[in-house]
Amino acid sequence: MITKDLIKMVIEEQINRILEREEGIKRDLLDIVWKSIKLKEVVVISGVRRSGKSTLLLQTLKNLIKTEKGGNILYVNFEDERLDGFSLDDFNLLWESFLELNDPKGKVYLFLDEIQEVDKWEKWVSRMYELEDVKIFITGSNARLLSSEISTLLTGRNITYTLNTFSFSEVCKPKNIYDTRERAAIHRDLGRYFEYGGFPEIYLKKDKTLLGHYIRDIINRDIISRYKIKNTKLFNEFVRYVISCYGRYITFGKLKGVFNLGSVNTVKKYLGFLEEAYLVFSVENYSSSLAEIVKSPRKIFAADHALADYFSIKSSENIGHRIENIVFLQLKRRQNTIPEMNIYYWKGSRHGEVDFLIKEGLKVKELIQVCRDIEDPETKKREIKALLEAMREFKLKQGLVITEDKEGEEKMKSKGKSYTVKFVPLWKWFLLV
Numbered sequence: 541m542i543t544k545d546l547i548k549m550v551i552e553e554q555i556n557r558i559l560e561r562e563e564g565i566k567r568d569l570l571d572i573v574w575k576s577i578k579l580k581e582v583v584v585i586s587g588v589r590r591s592g593k594s595t596l597l598l599q600t601l602k603n604l605i606k607t608e609k610g611g612n613i614l615y616v617n618f619e620d621e622r623l624d625g626f627s628l629d630d631f632n633l634l635w636e637s638f639l640e641l642n643d644p645k646g647k648v649y650l651f652l653d654e655i656q657e658v659d660k661w662e663k664w665v666s667r668m669y670e671l672e673d674v675k676i677f678i679t680g681s682n683a684r685l686l687s688s689e690i691s692t693l694l695t696g697r698n699i700t701y702t703l704n705t706f707s708f709s710e711v712c713k714p715k716n717i718y719d720t721r722e723r724a725a726i727h728r729d730l731g732r733y734f735e736y737g738g739f740p741e742i743y744l745k746k747d748k749t750l751l752g753h754y755i756r757d758i759i760n761r762d763i764i765s766r767y768k769i770k771n772t773k774l775f776n777e778f779v780r781y782v783i784s785c786y787g788r789y790i791t792f793g794k795l796k797g798v799f800n801l802g803s804v805n806t807v808k809k810y811l812g813f814l815e816e817a818y819l820v821f822s823v824e825n826y827s828s829s830l831a832e833i834v835k836s837p838r839k840i841f842a843a844d845h846a847l848a849d850y851f852s853i854k855s856s857e858n859i860g861h862r863i864e865n866i867v868f869l870q871l872k873r874r875q876n877t878i879p880e881m882n883i884y885y886w887k888g889s890r891h892g893e894v895d896f897l898i899k900e901g902l903k904v905k906e907l908i909q910v911c912r913d914i915e916d917p918e919t920k921k922r923e924i925k926a927l928l929e930a931m932r933e934f935k936l937k938q939g940l941v942i943t944e945d946k947e948g949e950e951k952m953k954s955k956g957k958s959y960t961v962k963f964v965p966l967w968k969w970f971l972l973v
Contacts, residue, residue, distance in 0.1 A: 542623070542633065548637045559598075559602075563595070563598060565740070569873075569876060582694055582699070583676070583699050584700040585679045585700075587679075587703035588681065588843040589762060593703050612649055614649070627659065647673045647674065649676075650676045682762055686700075704873055705739050706740055708967065727967070742754075755850070759779055784851045786840050787840070787860070787861025789839055790839075792804045795811075820840055820841065821868070825886065826897045839885050845858075845861075859912055867895075867966070880900050880901045888933070892926025892930070909926070911923050914943050928952065938959070939962070944965065947965055948962075
């Protein structure tokens with residue numbers, strides 16, 4: 541039973557516990573979140589489980605404490621088992637308990653971690669937003685729950701960001717990339733990033749055994765229990781298959797056949813569950829025809845390449861897909877500062893393919909090929925031919941090829957016009973571009 545005494549104990553224990561934690565590696569999103577501190581809007585941070593949302597809240601919270609706002613901070617993690625059964629009515633007890641414990645003066649900062657655990661939470665948040673002098677930060681691990689609840693009562697009163705796993709630029713911060721020792725350290729860090737991926741605890745502890753625990757938590761807590769999936773064995777097989785397809789194309793029809801599912805709608809529903817839990821992302825083919833977009837295969841990317849490789853039979857052969865997945869996630873991170881940005885792949889009329897087409901609003905802004913080894917003449921010819929075709933179609937003078945280690949640029953002519961193809965190593969693209 542939720543009582544005021546229990547809530548007071550949880551409040552005091554949780555704030556003490558989180559303040560004892562080290563801040564860890566500074567997240568790039570921290571500066572963006574901190575800029576919103578003076579705005580009235582509710583800040584919503586969503587992302588895959590274990591991506592570091594609580595740590596981001598901690599970093600924001602400690603910034604506040606440095607400005608002497610310590611007594612005005614309420615932090616609650618709703619995954620605490622002592623709060624099982626916490627309901628909408630219990631929020632009033634939470635607020636009363638906090639006021640009795642702290643007697644805050646001025647604005648109060650609320651940090652509500654994994655709030656999707658509480659049904660109808662948005663009603664209380666909306667009421668607090670309107671009636672009290674508060675600044676509210678929210679985290680959650682399910683896009684559908686957050687977006688559907690926010691759209692009902694918080695439309696126009698929230699700023700939403702997505703926190704992905706570590707980017708390479710977060711874990712590698714060289715002082716001088718042109719120093720030989722620094723360059724060697726960069727390549728060591730990149731090797732570690734390739735092997736362990738970007739989940740913070742896994743990267744820092746170098747312990748990939750945690751990946752199995754993560755996937756079970758995401759599947760069972762964020763999907764199966766929430767959507768009451770009955771055939772759990774089939775669904776687990778579906779998840780592992782889709783994740784192992786990262787960097788490749790899938791179609792609803794093929795997935796329906798592989799798993800003998802009753803309809804394409806079931807496939808769409810299952811895939812939607814994975815995307816809502818931020819476990820995978822699907823990228824559509826760019827086309828001016830909606831019918832062409834709908835019927836084209838989708839390209840699958842994973843929340844983390846190490847997580848995806850954990851389920852791949854031949855992970856050693858996935859290096860090219862791994863690099864492409866890393867690039868995709870970095871492009872996704874850009875959407876926090878460029879919300880009108882969309883990511884597609886592109887296939888031309890001559891069957892050429894460009895890995896990423898970046899569109900901002902109505903304009904195509906960038907074309908990116910990802911190729912581990914561009915030294916093979918046939919590979920280079922194929923990749924650049926498709927890039928040039930796309931540059932002609934979208935009237936762009938420059939295209940980008942991200943490689944494992946090649947750097948430079950080449951001037952080329954096509955159909956009487958001049959174009960530039962830039963080659964950038966993956967590590968440098970992360971750190972400088």
